[in-house]
Amino acid sequence: MQNKVCTKCGESHDISQFKYRATYAQSKSWGRAGNVRMEIISKLCRNCRPKRKPVSRLTRKEMHNKVQTGDMNAFIAKHEVAKRKRDAKNKQAISSRKRWEKQWKAELRDILKPIRKEIISARKVWEYAKEKGYVDKANFYHAYHGLLHHEKTHAEYNHMTNPRRPPSARWADYIHPNVFSQIKEMWAGLPPIYKYSGKLPMLIKYRPEESKNAE
Numbered sequence: 001m002q003n004k005v006c007t008k009c010g011e012s013h014d015i016s017q018f019k020y021r022a023t024y025a026q027s028k029s030w031g032r033a034g035n036v037r038m039e040i041i042s043k044l045c046r047n048c049r050p051k052r053k054p055v056s057r058l059t060r061k062e063m064h065n066k067v068q069t070g071d072m073n074a075f076i077a078k079h080e081v082a083k084r085k086r087d088a089k090n091k092q093a094i095s096s097r098k099r100w101e102k103q104w105k106a107e108l109r110d111i112l113k114p115i116r117k118e119i120i121s122a123r124k125v126w127e128y129a130k131e132k133g134y135v136d137k138a139n140f141y142h143a144y145h146g147l148l149h150h151e152k153t154h155a156e157y158n159h160m161t162n163p164r165r166p167p168s169a170r171w172a173d174y175i176h177p178n179v180f181s182q183i184k185e186m187w188a189g190l191p192p193i194y195k196y197s198g199k200l201p202m203l204i205k206y207r208p209e210e211s212k213n214a215e
Contacts, residue, residue: 006045017045025069055080101163108159108166112152115171118202119148125198137194140186144201147183151175172206179203 002015022038042049055076058066063080066072126141155174159166168174183203187195 006048007043008048009045011045013045018042023069023071025071104163104165105159111166111169111171112155112174114202115148115152119145119152122148134194136191140190143186144183147179151179172208175203
């Protein structure tokens with residue numbers, strides 16, 4: 001068995017580890033026929049020799065040249081060019097989709113802004129009533145706060161799992177009708193002294209017909 005020492009790693013390997021076939025272009029430049037690939041014995045072993053570029057990293061000009069010299073099958077080059085076009089188109093579509101999703105999320109956030117503000121307001125009233133010992137008022141605003149928070153979270157979760165343009169530009173359309181009814185029933189049962197000692201809750205003030213006329 002014939003061995004050879006690699007000039008890079010300094011290890012001895014079988015001579016077969018140093019042999020490789022030149023490209024058609026290389027063989028032709030060395031005076032061989034265009035359809036002959038010379039066998040070369042390198043100074044470097046197989047592991048130390050620089051790896052040839054994979055097809056995916058070749059430029060279109062490099063692929064064209066390899067097809068011309070016979071070092072690449074024309075079908076492979078055509079397939080790679082088509083793949084790159086598809087990838088570029090898909091990347092553009094994904095980028096466009098992300099821009100739309102970002103815009104839709106911002107739109108929904110603006111639409112839900114009144115609900116977020118009302119959640120903060122309801123929490124403050126609840127904490128104040130609890131501190132003062134206004135049990136009925138504290139209980140109402142605690143429940144009111146919880147229902148508002150649930151509806152806002154539900155709307156945001158639906159959008160997160162199915163990103164799309166918000167189906168409505170009105171905040172009230174993201175509150176279930178049953179929640180409006182529940183809040184009104186709770187408000188009706190609240191002692192009158194607590195109903196008129198501050199600003200009315202947003203869901204109590206809201207009038208669907210007035211909102212539609214304002215559009």
